[in-house]
Amino acid sequence: MSEARLAAAEGKRVRLEPHQWQSSPGVLGQHALTIDLVRVHESWELGMVWVYAHLAGCGWESSDCRAPWCQELLVDADVLLDAASR
Numbered sequence: 001m002s003e004a005r006l007a008a009a010e011g012k013r014v015r016l017e018p019h020q021w022q023s024s025p026g027v028l029g030q031h032a033l034t035i036d037l038v039r040v041h042e043s044w045e046l047g048m049v050w051v052y053a054h055l056a057g058c059g060w061e062s063s064d065c066r067a068p069w070c071q072e073l074l075v076d077a078d079v080l081l082d083a084a085s086r
Contacts, residue, residue, distance in 0.1 A: 006040045006049060006077070009084035013037075013056065016083065021051075022074040029073075038069040040080065049077045 013036050021029040025045060035053035043050050052069035 005081060006042070009040050009080055010037050012084040014053075014080065014083040016073075016075065016079070020076065020079050022048075025074060033071075033073075035071060035073070037084070043074060045074065047077055048074050049080060051075050051080065 013034065015032060015034045016029065017032050018030055019028045021033060023029060034056040035051070036056060036058070037051060037053050039052040041050050051071070051073045053071045053073065054069060055071060058070055
C-alpha cells in the first residue's frame, strides 16, 4: 500500500460498517463506527492498516476527550481508502 495514499486519508471522516474493522487482530467489530482519522500506518497483516482516530462525537465541545486519539483500529486498507474517497 502506498504511503502517500494512506497519508491522504488522514484527517477524513469515515464510516466503517460492522465487520470492516477490528479492535485487535481477529476480533471483528460488531457495529458501525463513524471516525475522524488522525493517523494511518501499515500493519504486519497483509492488506490491513492501523488507524488512530477519534469517534465522530469527540469533536463536540462537550466531549471529555482531549487525547491525540482515542481509538486504535485495524482496517482493511482498500475499505479505508474507498470510504475516505467519498
